[in-house]
Every structure is written in structure tokens, then in C-alpha cells.
Amino acid sequence: MEFLFVFAATAVAALALREPLKRCPVAFYALACAVVVVFLAGANGLLSGSWWKPAIVLVQRCMVALSLFAVVMLIGALPKGSKLDAWLRPVRAELSIVACILCLGHMCMYLAPYAARAVAGTMGAPMLASFVVAVVLFVLVLLLGVTSFGFVKQRMGGRTWKNVQRLAYPFFGLAWAHLMFMLAPAASKGGEQALASVVIYTMLFAFYLVLRLYRAYRDKRAGSLSA
Numbered sequence: 001m002e003f004l005f006v007f008a009a010t011a012v013a014a015l016a017l018r019e020p021l022k023r024c025p026v027a028f029y030a031l032a033c034a035v036v037v038v039f040l041a042g043a044n045g046l047l048s049g050s051w052w053k054p055a056i057v058l059v060q061r062c063m064v065a066l067s068l069f070a071v072v073m074l075i076g077a078l079p080k081g082s083k084l085d086a087w088l089r090p091v092r093a094e095l096s097i098v099a100c101i102l103c104l105g106h107m108c109m110y111l112a113p114y115a116a117r118a119v120a121g122t123m124g125a126p127m128l129a130s131f132v133v134a135v136v137l138f139v140l141v142l143l144l145g146v147t148s149f150g151f152v153k154q155r156m157g158g159r160t161w162k163n164v165q166r167l168a169y170p171f172f173g174l175a176w177a178h179l180m181f182m183l184a185p186a187a188s189k190g191g192e193q194a195l196a197s198v199v200i201y202t203m204l205f206a207f208y209l210v211l212r213l214y215r216a217y218r219d220k221r222a223g224s225l226s227a
């Protein structure tokens with residue numbers, strides 16, 4: 001349920017802030033980096049007081065980053081020429097970079113303890129599978145984030161860049177798998193909140209899939225009609 005509010009607020013903020021984001025993306029990247037640094041410092045006991053705690057909401061559970069990734073993916077599934085498409089497509093790369101920065105905070109928080117357990121050999125098979133998914137997600141976030149910068153795109157050939165960006169599809173699928181690894185154990189033991197989260201995340205990913213397949217079908221039809 002919580003995620004639905006975060007998602008709605010993030011989507012509204014993306015729409016409302018699209019012009020300043022396009023005009024001065026570096027300010028948004030700097031703000032996201034500052035939030036992550038404050039979060040990591042606070043979570044590791046380097047900050048006193050509780051002023052930094054709002055950063056927990058923004059970074060620790062990764063809901064804002066996931067919402068931004070979902071907005072970025074949904075932009076790619078919107079009907080071409082629609083109003084939403086015209087508003088959001090120009091800031092797709094910028095939204096993706098902000099999402100990657102916030103997500104890095106989440107990943108840095110959890111990757112080290114996971115890796116320590118993997119090295120110590122104290123992981124069962126489900127945990128190990130979840131760790132492998134997390135490592136792949138980590139690599140994909142770095143790749144997708146770096147290649148979203150305009151200057152990197154210019155230096156890569158158009159085709160190579162497109163191929164790298166296509167990794168967004170497995171990334172999004174693995175993000176769903178990651179959420180299921182995190183939530184399914186509690187949901188299967190009767191945890192109502194975890195079960196509600198499983199349903200909500202699954203509905204979001206299924207909605208995206210249906211919209212994207214419909215868009216591919218429409219593009220194909222338009223292509224064959226104009227050929």
C-alpha cells in the first residue's frame with residue numbers, strides 16, 4: 001500500500017518538475033547524491049540527531065528509485081504522440097539517472113552484508129539465488145546509469161547504445177524477482193503486509209508488460225500498414 005503512495009507522488013513530481021529537470025539536471029543529480037551520502041552516513045552512525053532520517057524514507061527501501069524506474073519504463077510503453085509521452089519522454093534519461101543514484105544508496109547499504117555472508121558460506125540456496133540477482137542488478141544499474149548520460153551516449157555508437165539500453169528489460173524483470181525473493185518468505189508465512197506488497201508489485205510489473213506488448217503490437221501494425 002505504502003508503495004502506491006510513493007509511486008503516485010513520484011509520478012506527480014516527475015510531471016511537475018520535468019521542466020526544471022530538463023533545464024538543470026545536474027542540480028537534481030547533486031541533490032540525489034547528497035541524500036544518498038547523508039543516508040549512508042546516518043545509517044552507519046556517523047551523524048547525530050534525527051535530522052537525516054527522512055533520507056531513510058527516500059533511499060533505504062528503494063521505493064522512490066523503483067517508482068522512478070517504473071515511470072521510465074512506462075514512458076517507453078506509452079502511445080507515441082500522447083500528451084504524457086510528449087511531457088515525459090524528453091526527461092527519460094534524467095529520471096533514469098536520478099533513479100540509479102538513489103538505488104545505489106539502497107544497494108550499497110545491503111550488498112556488503114550479503115557479500116560477507118556469501119564469502120562465509122552461510123547462505124542457503126534461496127538466499128544465494130537472491131544474492132546472485134542482487135549482484136546482476138548492481139551491474140545493470142551501473143551500466144544503465146552511466147550510459148544514460150548524453151556525453152556517454154554520443155561517444156558510443158547508436159547501435160551499441162541501443163543494445164546496452166535494451167538491458168533495461170531484463171533489469172526490470174530481475175527487479176521483480178528481487179522483490180519476490182525479499183517478500184515471498186514473509187508472505188508465505190501469512191504476513192499480510194508482505195502479501196499485499198507482492199500483489200501490488202506484481203500488478204505494476206504486469207501492467208507494464210501488457211502496455212509494452214500492446215505498444216509493440218501497434219508499432220508493428222503501423223509499420224506493416226506504411227510499408
Ligand code: HEM
Pocket residue numbers: 061062063065066069103106107108110111114134135137138141175178179182197
Ligand atoms: C545490489 C543490489 C541489491 C541488494 C543487495 C538489495 C537488497 C535488499 C534488501 C536486503 C531488502 C530488504 C530490506 C528490508 O527488509 O527492509 C530490499 C528491499 C527492497 N529492494 Fe533491494 N536490493 C538491491 C537492488 C535493488 C534494486 C535494483 C531495486 C529496484 C529496482 C530494489 C528495490 C527494492 C525495494 C522496492 C525493496 C523494498 C520491498 C518492500 O519492503 O516492499 N533493490 N533490497
